[in-house]
Amino acid sequence: MLGGATAQAMIKRNESAWQSFFALLDDPSEDPSPPGYWGNEEDGRTLQTYVRNDAYDIQWGERSRLDIRVGQDLKEEFEMGYYERLRLDVRGNPHWDGKSGRLTIEYDDIDDTFRVYQPVTVAVDPGSESAGDEIAALDLGVNTLVACSTTTGRRYLYHGRDLFERFRETTEEIARLRNQLEDGQNTSRRIRRLYRTRSRRRDHAVDACVRDLVERLSDCGIRTVVVGDLSADFPVTGSSRANEMVHNFWSYGELTDQLRNVCEEQGITVESRSEAGTSQQCPDCGQAERTCRHQSTLTCACGFEGHADLVASRNLLTRRIDNRTIARPMARPVRFQWDNHEWRSTTDASQSPTNSARTRKMSL
Numbered sequence: 001m002l003g004g005a006t007a008q009a010m011i012k013r014n015e016s017a018w019q020s021f022f023a024l025l026d027d028p029s030e031d032p033s034p035p036g037y038w039g040n041e042e043d044g045r046t047l048q049t050y051v052r053n054d055a056y057d058i059q060w061g062e063r064s065r066l067d068i069r070v071g072q073d074l075k076e077e078f079e080m081g082y083y084e085r086l087r088l089d090v091r092g093n094p095h096w097d098g099k100s101g102r103l104t105i106e107y108d109d110i111d112d113t114f115r116v117y118q119p120v121t122v123a124v125d126p127g128s129e130s131a132g133d134e135i136a137a138l139d140l141g142v143n144t145l146v147a148c149s150t151t152t153g154r155r156y157l158y159h160g161r162d163l164f165e166r167f168r169e170t171t172e173e174i175a176r177l178r179n180q181l182e183d184g185q186n187t188s189r190r191i192r193r194l195y196r197t198r199s200r201r202r203d204h205a206v207d208a209c210v211r212d213l214v215e216r217l218s219d220c221g222i223r224t225v226v227v228g229d230l231s232a233d234f235p236v237t238g239s240s241r242a243n244e245m246v247h248n249f250w251s252y253g254e255l256t257d258q259l260r261n262v263c264e265e266q267g268i269t270v271e272s273r274s275e276a277g278t279s280q281q282c283p284d285c286g287q288a289e290r291t292c293r294h295q296s297t298l299t300c301a302c303g304f305e306g307h308a309d310l311v312a313s314r315n316l317l318t319r320r321i322d323n324r325t326i327a328r329p330m331a332r333p334v335r336f337q338w339d340n341h342e343w344r345s346t347t348d349a350s351q352s353p354t355n356s357a358r359t360r361k362m363s364l
């Protein structure tokens with residue numbers, strides 16, 4: 001139902017894709033592929049369209065809605081009034097105020113949902129730029145996707161268990177279907193679809209996790225993120241944790257790349273450091289020999305008890321600040337669960353609205 005302005009936006013988008021292709025052709029270090037068709041039904045297609053920034057409005061409130069301008073021909077065809085616009089309900093909350101850019105509407109066939117991405121250009125608050133040299137440390141894993149401790153005393157836990165279970169179930173289903181294939185056949189349409197669904201679900205959740213966390217960190221003045229370096233362990237088979245991640249679920253390299261990209265948008269520096277021993281050391285008495293881990297809990301003979309992954313991130317943090325103690329008391333950790341759309345806090349986490357990030361995301 002989108003009108004002429006949309007056709008124009010599509011043509012512009014197409015033009016810029018070809019222009020960058022031809023520009024890269026002249027660069028001997030690049031090997032560009034021409035802009036492609038967005039898939040087909042069998043391999044999965046991306047249904048996507050654009051709405052020019054002057055052709056839509058979003059009203060935020062109790063019942064948020066998106067109004068899109070529609071051309072006269074379409075109004076007649078769909079019996080809409082002369083001043084009427086295509087009106088859609090929107091779910092989601094804006095985090096930033098700023099000048100609206102070109103809207104992207106994308107159909108997610110796995111969630112059967114239309115998603116809208118709205119870039120906004122924001123004025124950077126000079127106060128937040130200079131605020132603080134605060135540091136956060138992250139421990140990455142599978143059961144806990146990310147555990148984070150900060151020098152501001154905040155702590156975050158993103159639970160990965162459900163996500164991983166779902167990934168594993170799909171993997172088992174793929175194996176079952178493979179066993180049923182006829183001789184000489186090594187894949188099927190259904191198997192290809194499951195692979196695609198599996199990785200898109202995971203990527204969607206991991207991407208959302210990185211964005212959610214980095215925005216929170218940026219808001220409380222974090223300028224440096226330290227992440228445990230597992231890549232050194234990769235060729236070593238003894239590192240079962242690294243192997244578990246590499247082979248089963250997500251790739252450490254992809255996650256840290258994503259982290260670097262999102263941090264860069266927020267002006268945050270990412271450092272990687274060896275995390276050797278961080279998950280065994282007691283944060284209270286500093287001993288590593290007296291601790292014992294049972295499931296996600298680390299206990300120490302000195303009486304300490306805490307979440308093992310949070311302990312690991314906290315040890316990484318204290319090493320980064322040269323074993324000085326963190327000045328502020330540690331707040332109760334904020335825990336997040338993935339609900340297939342967003343990371344929801346399972347504890348109270350009243351957060352101030354952020355004013356520094358760049359893309360709003362909503363669902364129609």
Ligand SMILES: [Zn+2]
Pocket residue numbers: 282283284285286287290300301302303304
């Ligand atoms: Zn201890």
